[in-house]
Amino acid sequence: MRYAFVIVLAALFLVPFVWMASQSIKGIGDYFRLPPELIPGRIRWDNYTKMVSNYPIIPAALNSLFVAVAVTLIQLVTASMAGFAFATLRFRSSRITFVMLLTQSMLPVAVVLVPMFQVVQYLGLVGSLWGMIIPFAFTAFGTFLLTQYFLGIPREIFEAARVDGASYFRIWWRVYLPLAPAGLATLGALCFVYYWNSLLWPLLVAGGPENHTLPVMLAQMIGISASSPHLVMAGAAIAVFVPLCLFLSLQRFFVAGVTSGSVK
Numbered sequence: 001m002r003y004a005f006v007i008v009l010a011a012l013f014l015v016p017f018v019w020m021a022s023q024s025i026k027g028i029g030d031y032f033r034l035p036p037e038l039i040p041g042r043i044r045w046d047n048y049t050k051m052v053s054n055y056p057i058i059p060a061a062l063n064s065l066f067v068a069v070a071v072t073l074i075q076l077v078t079a080s081m082a083g084f085a086f087a088t089l090r091f092r093s094s095r096i097t098f099v100m101l102l103t104q105s106m107l108p109v110a111v112v113l114v115p116m117f118q119v120v121q122y123l124g125l126v127g128s129l130w131g132m133i134i135p136f137a138f139t140a141f142g143t144f145l146l147t148q149y150f151l152g153i154p155r156e157i158f159e160a161a162r163v164d165g166a167s168y169f170r171i172w173w174r175v176y177l178p179l180a181p182a183g184l185a186t187l188g189a190l191c192f193v194y195y196w197n198s199l200l201w202p203l204l205v206a207g208g209p210e211n212h213t214l215p216v217m218l219a220q221m222i223g224i225s226a227s228s229p230h231l232v233m234a235g236a237a238i239a240v241f242v243p244l245c246l247f248l249s250l251q252r253f254f255v256a257g258v259t260s261g262s263v264k
Contacts, residue, residue, distance in 0.1 A: 017240065024048070024233040031230050047234040056209065057235055060217040065242070067132045067213060068196040075139045075191050076184055082138075083146030084172045088158050098147070104140040109200070120205055127207025136195065142187045149183035150176060185253030193243040214239050 022038050023031060024047055030040040051057055085091075086098050116135050117126075125131035153176065161171045177184070199215040206212050212220070218235050 020233055020236055020240070023230060024237045026230050028228070028230055044230070047230055048238070051231050051234040051238070055221060055231070055235070056212075056217065057214070057238060059210070060212050060214045061238070061242075063129060063211060064196050064213040064215070064239075067129055067198075067202070068192045070129075070133045071136050071195045072188050072191045074133070074137045075142050076188055078138050079142030079146050079187060080177060080180070080184065081172060082143040083150050084168075084176055086143070086147045087150035087153075088155070088171075088176075089168075101140050102144060105144075113201070113204070116201075117204060126205050127211065128205075129211055131205040132195075132198075132202050132213070135201075139187075139191070142191065145187055146180065146183050149180050153179055182253045185250045189247055189250045189253075192246060196243050197239075 018038070022040075025043045025045060026037075026040045026047075027042065027044050030037065030042070082101075086094060120126055120131045120135060123131075123134070125134060157175060157179075158171060161175055166174070197215055198213070199219060202211075202213045202216050203219070206216055209217075214235075218232060218239065221232055221235065
């Protein structure tokens with residue numbers, strides 16, 4: 001019964017992706033046909049070539065890749081450092097500081113958009129890719145996740161390294177990071193997918209079309225090319241391909257990292 005329930009649940013989650021793939025290989029005539037067909041009579045693979053040749057999807061995808069990779073790498077460094085400090089060091093007001101950090105994740109994004117934009121504008125980063133990266137250099141969720149993961153590492157390892165004369169930085173770099181591949185892969189996968197699909201903030205600070213990310217380009221394409229919904233679906237399928245490959249390659253680490261943090 002458990003396996004049957006999981007299979008049904010997985011099938012429900014797959015319905016939007018299957019429908020998107022089906023719509024992306026239809027012609028404009030088949031797209032509006034009633035009743036709708038899952039597999040069209042004529043498969044139009046050229047929708048993907050038209051999408052690539054007629055719209056700037058490649059530059060937009062490269063912008064999304066740069067932003068997602070940069071934010072992911074920066075957050076892995078900052079969150080692992082903060083998580084290591086909260087998990088191993090005993091300093092005054094550490095619990096209060098940790099709780100204050102977690103309150104950041106409880107705030108709706110809309111609440112902080114205006115002050116974030118004012119700071120980015122003051123720094124002169126509006127209209128650049130770095131304006132999409134710098135405000136997200138720190139993550140409360142990632143710090144919490146890696147703190148819980150590092151707490152699962154025996155403290156005797158930390159104390160033995162300190163007795164051997166290792167500095168805090170050396171313990172973080174040479175001891176704790178090699179012991180936490182699942183936690184790092186989990187945070188990296190979640191962070192990459194989130195910022196790859198991010199729309200609102202890049203839409204606010206992107207400026208010109210040369211800085212548009214893939215979600216921004218697809219959102220604008222919906223308004224401009226209302227007569228080509230099949231091409232929009234082809235672009236959406238292309239956008240899903242990269243995070244899907246990332247998740248499949250890191251699935252083993254992802255499941256291990258989530259379960260380890262939740263158990264702790």
